[in-house]
Amino acid sequence: MKTIGSMMQTRVVTVEMDDTLHVVKTIFDHTRFHHLLVIENNRLKGVLSDRDLLKALSPNIGTAAELPRDSATLNKRVHQIMSRKPITLPPEATVEEAGQLMIAHRISCIPVVNALHEIRGILTWRDLLPELFDTNSAL
Numbered sequence: 001m002k003t004i005g006s007m008m009q010t011r012v013v014t015v016e017m018d019d020t021l022h023v024v025k026t027i028f029d030h031t032r033f034h035h036l037l038v039i040e041n042n043r044l045k046g047v048l049s050d051r052d053l054l055k056a057l058s059p060n061i062g063t064a065a066e067l068p069r070d071s072a073t074l075n076k077r078v079h080q081i082m083s084r085k086p087i088t089l090p091p092e093a094t095v096e097e098a099g100q101l102m103i104a105h106r107i108s109c110i111p112v113v114n115a116l117h118e119i120r121g122i123l124t125w126r127d128l129l130p131e132l133f134d135t136n137s138a139l
Contacts, residue, residue, distance in 0.1 A: 007127050019078045024078060099132065
């Protein structure tokens with residue numbers, strides 16, 4: 001049985017709970033991933049997705065209709081919109097366990113932590129798909 005430790009992404013980008021949404025927007029604007037892990041004192045406190053960010057920001061940002069109150073939404077703090085108490089798994093967890101958790105909790109990523117709750121990586125649904133489907137078989 002394959003473990004998630006062998007397929008997780010080990011390059012994890014984190015933000016602090018008091019970072020502004022402007023910082024988060026800048027990160028998402030310049031990268032190709034969709035989740036940030038939120039830490040406080042080097043401990044995992046939450047997860048922030050690009051969808052969370054889009055829901056929190058004014059749709060007028062960057063448009064001709066932008067007003068000062070729209071750009072003020074960029075001053076909100078990460079802790080105001082993050083998902084708290086993230087569901088985590090150890091690197092030894094199986095692909096099946098991760099998939100079942102994602103489906104049961106309707107989440108698209110799982111932070112991977114060791115026994116001391118230190119971040120070791122992140123697993124997303126995109127990491128799981130190749131393992132769940134044989135890409136060499138005919139459809």
